[in-house]
Amino acid sequence: MSLNPVAIASTVTCLLLAGCSVATSANEESTPAPAAGTSQASAPATAEPAPAAAPTSARPASFEYDGALTQGGWIRGQAPAGTVSARLGEQDLLLDAEGNFFAAFDRDAEGTAELVATLADGSEVRSELSVSPRDWNIERVNVALRPSSSSEAFRRRRAPELDAIWDARTANSDSLGWSEQFIWPLTGRISGRFGSQRIYRGEPGSYHSGIDIATGGSGDPFVAPAGGVVTLATETPFSLEGYLLIIDHGAGLNSAFLHLSDIAVEVGDRVEQGQLLGRIGSSGRATGPHLHWSMKWHNSRLDPILFTGPMP
Template sequence: MNKCVAKARLALLITLGLGLNLSLSAHADIVLHGQLKQGGLLWGELPAGSSVKLDGRALNIADNGVFVFGFDRDAKPISHLEICGADGECEKQVLNIAQREYDIQRITGVPQQTVTPPASVLARIRKEAALVSKARQQEFPRQDFTQTFNWPVLGPITGVFGSQRVYNGSPGRPHYGLDIAAPTGSKVVAPIDGVVTLAHPDMFYSGGTLIIDHGMGVSSTFIHLSRVLVEVGQQVKQGDAIAEVGATGRATGPHLDWRMNWAGQRLDPALVIGPMPTAE
């Protein structure tokens, strides 16, 4: 039987871009990468024969011990990580998820037809949502998310993860992406390696839409594109041109909306990437 240590003996330190030790008293030290906060993506490695659970949910572990998990925009303040070694001994850690304050805008007097799409396009919206869901549910045994991310395009940040608008008193969907303003036609490059799981020229809400899978449930979505330059099933390398910036779908101006997901959790791209390079 597994022996669960009721009192955590893990010293958990996590930071963006640096590997710090998750010290296990009975097992080898583990290095984690990422930010322990709402919208954060984290990954690490475990010794052979180990298993890990997040809030009671078993996480996939690759043959080389790599595992990954993340926290949604509205993740609760407390989560629980349990790691079991090949010897059956388990250790638990309470994870304190940093809570964030999001920009909430309240707008009144907006015409209802602007807020609610007409009934004539509802079937189209449902069909496109199903395509996106299917693409994100694919899971490849890749570990591209362990790479250092690069910016897919450079420009002013005009929208941030988690912001939300309340129209005429009714909350709209939160914004789950990172908006980067750039002229129409600007090249969008792959921030890390991956395989294309969706390439659509024009969806109702998101316009030109591209999804790239980075492995083990981690994916990037790029929307409002004027052109998609890759095809489903194509493998891309970091820095490859994959699309062009546009203002398609429900967009008010040309920009790239970059989103990330892990296993149904919506993540913040800003937490996996460093500062944007300054123009030379």
């Protein structure tokens, strides 16, 4: 499989894969058949030539992987030969015909994780991963965290919105966008970083779940960072997200784009990397025009900058 590592300086072979061992392919040894036009001295003259050795498998004997092994990061890889199912921790992996897979690590992932493959004979192959911690932007403020004051009317409005978001982010399409090298949906100033958080007198508030990109005005176009299937394109703004678009990249990976002023695609559309998706805005709960881009793998929240590399 041709893997696409993240295009940032601190990548797999140095900072992000510190302490991680990547297995190499292992091929079975075989005894070659006699060369054409020759015979074995001990064989009778009428004996048929020995059959050619069976071709060796191109699949590895253990897990191979590459990516950003850090909190909010990801890996792409290939499961061992003979694998019938595989998982990262308790999360099942989707394997293609060649055993290729995508997996990722939540913002608060612990320092170790384990890939497990179950083979056809019932045996298991395990590979322990080291997941490096991140130095998040944490702001400590000497004020109390405000208690939630949502009204009953807001909760009634919010419930179907949350249901729609859940359905869109668990759609699991057959897209191969997860295997692409992601690009920025637009260029601009990063005004909010993934994982940043406030601590209110020792009580943590919710952390920033994506990355904010500001360009100075509403209406600027943005494009698909990778291929996928549209699983949500709101026709009316949601209470918090405003006009919201969700793209499923396959293998459990998806992107959400919030606070839009216009959406150029519809649910069910297949989009290609670089295709126009819509225009940024300040709909929903936003203080000004910007694009909020968040990514998830199943229930794990991921950092988009680990897919794209630094803003150009």
